[in-house]
Amino acid sequence: MLDGTDRWAPGRRWAAGCGAALLLLAGCTSSPEERAEEAGPAADCATAERAAPDPDRPRVVLDFRLEDDLRTVTGTETLAFTPDRQVGELWFRLIPNAPQSAGHELRVDAVRGDLVAGGRHVDAEAASGTPGGLYRVGLREPVQAGETVSVELDFTLRLTTGGTPAGFDRLGVAEGVTWWAGGFPLLTWEPGHGWARDPFSDISGETTAATVADTTIRVSAPGDLTVLMTGAQEEARAEAGGRRLWESHEPVARDVNVAVGEFETAQVQAGDTAVTAGVLPGADTSAEELAEDTAAAIALLEARFGPFPYPTLTVPLVADDGGGEEYPSSILLGNEDFGLVVHEVAHMWFYGMVGNSQFRDPWLDEAFATYAESIAADEDRGHDDDLDRGGPVAGTMAEFTDQDDYEWRAYSKGAAALHAARDAAGPEAFDEAIRCYVETQAWTIARPEDLARALAGLQPALDVLVGAGALDRSHVEAAGE
Ligand SMILES: [Zn+2]
Structure with missing residues (x-):
């Protein structure tokens, strides 16, 4: 995400013409064929082809009904989930109940399924007055890895027209428009690891880890x-x-x-x-x-x-x-x-295709999205000075002291570190390594060691990222194993 404040330097130049009209596109970049050639294959990459999503990923059907009051959404979620390790319960994240969205409310009204023993809301540092930030569905018996469990959840989402602590928010109602992102019980499973039951944060940022689902x-x-x-x-x-x-x-x-x-x-x-x-x-x-x-x-x-x-x-x-x-x-x-x-x-x-835990490793998507801004800004990087800022780039959402600390470290210092790593390794080699990271980690929830693995062999880049507190030595060592 990016909040409403303008963190770009005044007069920052975006690539001329590109923002104005697609007709001008030929003037600011090359044809799709030339672009493909320019980017080249992900050389020296174990898997040059983009990884396919897990065929056993969850299947989700969401039926939403926006009522005529334009601020109440009722819905039913139908989920078929095939875990890759044994589970005795299911966990869902109720994002609208986060403190930053205070005023909105998501409530699970009923849960059904052959194996369902019952369900309950769990606090998880949600906004007061909401039923909780997580919802736990108990199962009558464990579901083994590779088996499928099916559940249905009915829910009600109530949206406020008043302001929320976050200001502009992922949910809202205004004249002529209603929007809800993450406005349903979100299965919070991290393949290979298990349930992500992280608490919410007062900082305005995402805190979710969710696997890709056929939806x-x-x-x-x-x-x-x-x-x-x-x-x-x-x-x-x-x-x-x-x-x-x-x-x-x-x-x-x-x-x-x-x-x-x-x-x-x-x-x-x-x-x-x-x-x-x-x-x-x-x-x-x-x-x-x-x-x-x-x-x-x-x-x-x-x-x-x-x-x-x-x-x-x-x-x-x-x-x-x-x-x-x-x-x-x-x-x-x-x-x-x-x-x-x-x-x-x-x-x-970076988030959509190469996923990350936005609670545990928020820099993995925010630093890359901020770094990417320079590609459209005549390579005006804007954040170089931020490399000298105190504190590591990495940190969980519970570890940043406030909104500014979060944005300066995870976004700005993270972007500066990626630019410096690119300078240190050489742009061509660095870009190829990042392409390798993107293609091999497609549709997964990546971890810092996955990035370190893609950069193995580019020691100067790894040194920069370790120096900035983005990666640590354990990631680099884990990548080398
Ligand atoms: Zn962002």
Whole structure:
């Protein structure tokens, strides 16, 4: 994510023309073929081909209904989960109950399933007044690795129109628009490790670890509103009562963003990706401009990080004074700024495809998304001075002292460290190693040692990242084993 404050230097130059119109794209970058050639294969990489997602990943169907009050969402989640180690219970994260979202509330109303013994909310340092930040489903008997357990959960999400501590937030209601990202019980499983039951943080940032799931989303909404969400969307179908039913499918979703509003939309093609942007009446930008800016960002970042992870991307702009938040194949925007768009598009690689525990290793996605901003800014890196800041880049969300400490270390110092590592190793070798990291860790939850492994052989880069407190020696040693 990126909050609403402008952390870019005044007068920072974004690549000329790229933010203005796709028609100018030829002037600021090369053709898709040239870009592929420029990027080259992930040489010296054990797996040059992008890793495929786990065929046994969870299958999720989400049925949402936005009530006519435009601030109540009722829903049912149907989950088929095949764990890779034995489990005796299931855990779900209730993101809307985080302190930073205080005022919103997500409650599980019922849980069903052949093996279900019962369910209960668990506090996990959620906002007071909410039922809790986690939901535990007890099972009658353990489910073995490789077996499938199926459950259904009914839930109610209540959205407030008032402000939240985070200001612009992943959930909200404003004139003509309602949005909810992470607005359902999110299975919080980390393959190979187990349940991620981390507490929430007062700092405005994500705290989630969720595996990719084959996800179908259906949204019933008042008929005059348009839905923009995670996944490839079908044409809306008419429903009784003047409503419309919207459906999408995303085979590799860690989470889900849904925005419902009086959107004017525009679609452009960015390489193999269909970009759909939506803006509300009276917005400072047009849907066409936003779609073209997003396509330009995709083209710039593909040249560095390889093919865009998803065949579709939706970009609902829901406010004019906020930041941005990344979700799989969907970006929730609270402001129109090309640098912000680049940051959030970069998250499609770093968070969306190469996942991480946003509680344990927040720098793994935020440092890379911040580092990526320079690709669109005429290589104006902006953060170099931040390498001298005190404190390590790495830290859990419980270890940063406040919002500034978090952003300076995980974002700015992290980006500066990546730039310095690239300088130390040589840009070509470093970029190839990062491509290797991206392609081999696709659709997993990566850990710092996975990055260290990709950089093995580039000792000067490892030394920089260790020196900045991004990696530590144990990661480097683990990578060498
Ligand atoms: Zn971010």
